[in-house]
Amino acid sequence: MKGNRTTVAQLLNELSSRERASLLVWRRPSFDGLFGCVWLEPEDYGVWFLSSLTVDPREQNAGLGRKLLTASEARAQ
Secondary structure, three states, X not given: OOOOOOOHHHHHHHHHHOOOOEEEEEEOOOOOOEEEEEEEEXXXXXXXXXXXXXXXXXXXXXXXXXXXXXXXXXXXX
């Protein structure tokens, strides 16, 4: 699929309507943009919803997805 599946407006709307949700992002100062992100939201005691795990295709196979999952687990704890 080409093009954006999610727009900035849709994302901002979701974040503002779901106050317990977080969008964890990975940025580097020397790069204009995101290297990766993941949506994280508590659903129940000890149960979290994780979705939209995304890594820049140029950074895949560099362990970034694993780092985002580790950061998500740490935040959930």
